[in-house]
Amino acid sequence: MSVIEEKPSSGRFIGVGVGPGDPELITLKALRLIQSASVVSYLANDEGGSQAKTIASEAFAGVTHAQNEIAIVMPMSTDRSLANQAYDNGAKTIADELKQGKDVVFLCEGDPLFFGSFAYLLERLEGDFPCQVVPGVSSINAASSALNHPLTVLKESFAVVSGRHSALQIDTALEQHDSVVIMKAGRARPRILMALRKTNRMQDAKYLEYIGRDNERIVQDVSTLEDKAGPYFSLFVVTKSERGTR
Known part of the structure; x- marks a missing residue:
């Protein structure tokens, strides 16, 4: 008898607002999702530094399982073509994780949908994957x-x-x-x-x-x-x- 392997259901792409800087302004919902996520993503500079990840550092301290990270390196340039390329590449890497049934939490300073970098990834992924947004303090x-x-x-x-x-x-x-x-x-x-x-x-x-x-x-x-x-x-x-x- 042949065994039919079920494909894992798609993971969720979740934009989480971590607030403007004070780690104590992170909501309980955001904290729970960050700590339970299989994969966490965020924007980073050329040296790997990330403001959003730094704000959420106390949340990471409570993680008790292996957690993959996707750092989307954003060039410091006014050339939007370079930014769009970074978002394209980041969305592809995130999509690969979502296809495996893993939830991907994207950390966004302030609120994800208010001048938030999450919006650019959302427009690239929302047609193919379930998406969720957790608001943050702007x-x-x-x-x-x-x-x-x-x-x-x-x-x-x-x-x-x-x-x-x-x-x-x-x-x-x-x-x-x-x-x-x-x-x-x-x-x-x-x-x-x-x-x-x-x-x-x-x-x-x-x-x-x-x-x-x-x-x-x-x-x-x-x-x-x-x-x-x-x-x-x-x-x-x-x-x-x-x-x-x-």
Whole structure:
């Protein structure tokens, strides 16, 4: 009698948000999935360093079984073709594990679907494999907490833009919305400071770097901020200086 071998069911591709930097902001669900995963994946630099893996280091300390890792090396370049090639290669390696019935947990800083690298892998894999997302604390929420300041209240409007947007887009957001968070300030910091001056919102703005990490920096008065490029992990929070109480 011949024995028919059943093919293992496909594993799940799970995007897990690990928050902006403070390891204690990792959710219980994320912790459980990281510790139980057969395979863990993350973005890494050329030297193998990974911000997301570092944030989740305490979770790895509780792993009691052999766990494979897939480091997707992301070149530090503005050339999107190089990034897309890295995502293509990473998705292929992840797919090989999923086909064997193994769950692959991808660690993503902040929230996986908010400016998250997970989104680029998701679009490559979701048509062929079951996918799941575990939300994480975004840098926006962490910034608000670090400042002890609400992002928006009552009928205030709220917008999120990127330092990669044009000067006109940033100016328009600052002019039309009560509260604005400008992500990915980094190289765009001089342009953002110029926009704040132009729209008379310097007094409304706060600046943060590396939120929740040992090297966290908060600048309450952005007029004192160096008018030069800053680190990638930085943002501006702009809210109304005076707010109603009703």
